[in-house]
Amino acid sequence: MADRIGTTVDSVDHTRPETLEDASPSLAATRSPRVTGGTPSDEHAVILELSDVNAYYGDFHAVDSVSLPIREKEVTAFIGPSGCGKSTVIRSINRMNDLIPTARIEGAITYHGVDLYAPGVDPVEVRRRIGMVFQKPNPFPKSIYDNVAFGPKISKYSGDMDELVERSLTRAALWDEVKDKLSDSAYALSGGQQQRLCIARAIATSPDVLLMDEPASALDPIATLRIEELMYELKQEYTIVIVTHNMQQAARVSDRTAFFSVDVKEGQRTGRLVEFADTATIFTNPQHDETEDYITGRFG
């Protein structure tokens, strides 16, 4: 047994952290979410630090003064009602918001202590280190192989591409399902498979951090479960930030949770961070009434 440990790292023979029954939101869990996420220790170093981040779209103040640390090799979840700015915040971390012409960020987001919005920072280099998985699976209209190989190819990966594609797909728990049809179109895959392909594509460039913007919201419960299991595996190696509407999901997969809410004043909806703590605290002993109302389903 012991001599196999070294060789099974890349195989898909993972010990599943949860079974389907454990993870599916039962009626009881709906009322009071089961918290399987950890009570993390503070031994993991802070890799990303948001300080007083304000986001604007033109004149519209979308997010008001968010500050929180994100620690490496942990899953940090952003939860909150629609329009509370959690997607805006996650997209600002790898400067995807730069692509929206009117978007503007104030405050600082530091990555290993370096301000990502300092002049001279190349957003392309930022995104190579901080990868992203989107809400709707968005594979390229190319083959499965080319989807995974695109990122490494543009960042001039010099190793064995076949091996890298296999390793990435294996880590995304997709290899066994697609190994015989790597040259098929990615559009032939199911939604859940497409999303795992997008995860494989994101980790193929060996990022430090994986941002996931509601990665399972377009998927059925079984596919959702597979993505959640995958996150549990991936956090051994990557720092994960996930936005989710699904509180059970946050409770199941995350180590720390940030609860965002939205203030409406003068017709403007401005999101703000209400509470940030380890997941067990947020779900069992929240410090703010607003948080408690949201997670118990009285609001949102």
Added chain:
Amino acid sequence: MTTAATRREEATRAAVEKAITHGGPKLGSLAFRLLLLALLVMSFVILAALLADIASSAWPTFAERGPSFVMNGLSLNPATAGVWTGIVGSLIIAFIVAILAFPVGVAAAIYLEEYAPDNRRTRFVDTTVRNLAGVPSIVYGLLGLAIFVPVVRGIGLGGSTGGKNVIAAGITMAALVLPIVIITSAEAIRSVPNSIRDAGYGVGATQWEVISSHVLPSALPGILTGTVLTLARAFGETAPLLVIGVATGFFSPAGDATLLDQLTGPYTALPVVVFSWSRQTQAAFADTLAPAAIVVLLTVLFALNGFAIWLRNRTEGRW
């Protein structure tokens, strides 16, 4: 008790049936359908009558002359006159249009859709391009005469025609179709979903990598179709060529003419051949040769359109 319930059910059933069933075809909608059908048939009948008239006038020429009508050059003698000179002229013009308008138009579309900031200046350029696409082609002819003919002469390609040659004609036609190439390419680029761009940026691609690897390949079917259709347009245009001095008379290049002499010498194009023959006083030209030339022109145009459809299906069918 049961009977009362049954009666109630029966009454409900009758009421529902009355509400959702009507007494037969509604007259208004039927009349409207027939009107639309009649209009469709009418436009087809006109087109078919036109084609039939031309084909029947053209038939004797093809029956008598066979391929020699297509392969012969222009001539004053109706018995030996052919359209080959016109075909060659039109093909050269189409070729010049393709190598000028396609790269410039696609590049302009990429700039407008992907790089230009969304401000008043960009919207002004966009509107202007759309307006240019609607400018009458004869205006482009005047533009060609005023600018491209002197330019061609100025760079030493004037030849025996002083710049009124197939090169100036090709450049003028390229300017004529350029707005259409830009518009169709921009539409194709705009229809590429943003999720594809996000995916590219998300793995750390630069803007050019996203455009060249993902946006352009996805937009290619639309761009190619639009471009081939504009080539067909350039192939069929007559008015600008008349303005910039296409030869409507008859000429035959000297036997010892070099390729450059031929390119810079007098030229004609297929639609111009049709135009000049239909004005000839000799009855044979107007009555039988012109219709035959029209048939050749239409055949080339249909072939180009068919090629466009084939190209779109082929490039779209890849994924």
